Amino acid sequence: MAQGAAASRPPGDVEADECLREYRHLCSPDILAGQVAFITGGGSGIGFRIAEIFMRHGCRTVIASRSLQRVSEASKKLVAATGQQCLPLAVDVRQPQTIVAAVDEALREFKRIDILVNGAAGNFLCPASALSFNAFKTVMDIDTLGTFNTSKVLFEKYFRDHGGVIINITATLGYRGQALQVHAGTAKAAIGPFALSRSPWLFVPTTAAGMALFSVPHPSCALSRRHDPSPCCGVGSQQHPSQQPGAGPHHGH
Structure with a gap:
């Protein structure tokens, strides 16, 4: 019994990430x-x-x-x-x-x-009553504004003319709530709609390049969203108008 309980506990924190010792996959290498x-x-x-x-x-x-x-x-x-x-x-x-x-x-x-x-994020455990104005703003700036900033720069520098894929790392904290995480939950909740909205700068009819945009929940949220059907928490995508059924030819990668 004790052995089973020990096996179910998450691993402890590590000082630095290491590459996998063994890797198995189904996809083509x-x-x-x-x-x-x-x-x-x-x-x-x-x-x-x-x-x-x-x-x-x-x-x-x-x-x-x-x-x-x-x-x-x-x-x-x-x-x-x-x-x-x-x-x-x-x-x-x-x-x-x-x-x-x-x-x-x-x-x-x-x-x-x-x-x-878009994986950059700032987070820490803190009750809302103890959050400073700057602490809340910092998390919003990194998670939410940082996602927009980086996406916009990449679009203007390369994706507008060549197409590409944007993957946003979000979380389900904003949908079910989580103690000590009001700042992170709010910031991540704002990222989900990026994959569901046709942003004028992201999908423009003047380019023939294809674009795809996804919001993926952080793995730590998987257990908390067993029955949560919210599309903002799962994987969503939008196609450039040129890729929709009936549209003309397009090019991309």
Whole structure:
């Protein structure tokens, strides 16, 4: 009984993320060959693991974080484990000019960006009564505004003319509520509708390139949403008008 209880407990925190010792998959090992992914928050947590899995399937990556040291160390691990290229860059998603500089450098290095993963997030446990004005604003700025900022820069720099995929990491905290998480729940809840809205700057009829936009709940939310059918918490997508049934020819990746 005690052994079963111990097995059900989540693993403890670790100082740094490590690549998988063993990896099994159903997808083709080269399903992402030739593609490039730009991943914010890619130096740790889910962003790090997304980068690793993408790279194990042939994708080259750009991992971005406020801490250049963190993404540089993560990049070395990812390259050693997968044999793919990984470019570490310093980015503060609250500051669009840093995103512009990073995207420019990524395009100089790889000549293309096919996938954007908006994984940058700020979070901590705190009761709402103890949250400072600045603490709440900081989480909103990183999670919500950072998602918009990075998506807009990538669209204007590359996706407008070439098409691409945007993946937003959200959470179900805003739908069921979670103690000590009113700030994170609010910020993540604002991300869900990105995949359900036809933003004028994201889907413009003047481009023939295809666009896809997804909002994916963080794995830690999976158990809490067993019966939650909300489309904002699951995977949603929108097609560029040129990809809709009856539309003319289009090109993309």
